[in-house]
Amino acid sequence: AQRxxxxxxxxxxxxxxxxxxxxxxxxxGSPELFWYVQYSRQRLQLLLRHISRxxxxxxTADLNKGETSFHLKKPxxxxxxxxxxxxxxxxAGNNRKLIWGLGTSLAVNP
Amino acid sequence: xxxxxxxxxxKVTEKGKYVELRCDPISGHTAxxxxxxxxxxxxxxxxxxxxxxxxxDSGLPNDRFFAVRPEGSVxxxxxxxxxxxxxxxxxCASSFTSGTYNEQFFGPxxxxxVL
Numbered sequence: 715a716q717r718x719x720x721x722x723x724x725x726x727x728x729x730x731x732x733x734x735x736x737x738x739x740x741x742x743g744s745p746e747l748f749w750y751v752q753y754s755r756q757r758l759q760l761l762l763r764h765i766s767r768x769x770x771x772x773x774t775a776d777l778n779k780g781e782t783s784f785h786l787k788k789p790x791x792x793x794x795x796x797x798x799x800x801x802x803x804x805x806a807g808n809n810r811k812l813i814w815g816l817g818t819s820l821a822v823n824p
Numbered sequence: 825x826x827x828x829x830x831x832x833x834x835k836v837t838e839k840g841k842y843v844e845l846r847c848d849p850i851s852g853h854t855a856x857x858x859x860x861x862x863x864x865x866x867x868x869x870x871x872x873x874x875x876x877x878x879x880x881d882s883g884l885p886n887d888r889f890f891a892v893r894p895e896g897s898v899x900x901x902x903x904x905x906x907x908x909x910x911x912x913x914x915x916c917a918s919s920f921t922s923g924t925y926n927e928q929f930f931g932p933x934x935x936x937x938v939l
Contacts, residue, residue, distance in 0.1 A: 718866075757827075758867075758915065758930040800866055810919070811857060811880060812928065814866030 737801030849918030
């Protein structure tokens with residue numbers, strides 16, 4: 715069965731500290747993986763995707779197929795990073811429905 | 825330009841009533857998705873449209889749920905005989921195509937409360 719695990723429901727760090735939000739997936743085929751973010755009172759939006767290998771707002775995520783992980787990292791957290799983060803692989807194939815983790819709430823304290 | 829819009833933003837209804845939730849996707853987006861998000865959970869896939877047709881409705885929980893997209897643009901999610909367990913935020917997303925990956929853009933959601 716397709717499954718996404720985000721083990722931390724809440725992650726609290728101080729401003730300037732490194733942050734890592736964990737994501738492990740169990741999936742058949744070759745999914746594309748994404749991180750979506752939801753800031754307070756805003757809608758869900760794409761943060762980054764593994765195929766583009768880019769850094770967005772200082773965040774990066776490396777797909778590790780051996781460990782089936784796609785952890786999100788940032789070396790120096792900022793207060794504006796406080797939000798809900800979701801790891802979501804999509805369905806491999808024509809239907810790109812997203813399979814979601816439970817999400818991790820990141821709180822960056824001053 | 826305008827993003828995905830959903831109406832109403834909030835809907836309170838009584839158990840057993842019928843509700844309709846509307847989604848206006850971004851103009852030109854051929855793929856449209858409905859997700860449901862219960863409190864403390866991640867979104868859960870309900871149904872996907874490619875154009876006018878429902879290409880995957882495997883996420884609809886039971887036959888009380890139905891969705892249409894008659895002209896390949898606006899979509900309506902319909903829930904009959906609502907139950908308290910249907911209370912959730914219903915999210916709509918659209919993208920240009922699902923043949924190759926394209927970013928899904930989300931609406932603000934409709935918060936449904938069944939009393």
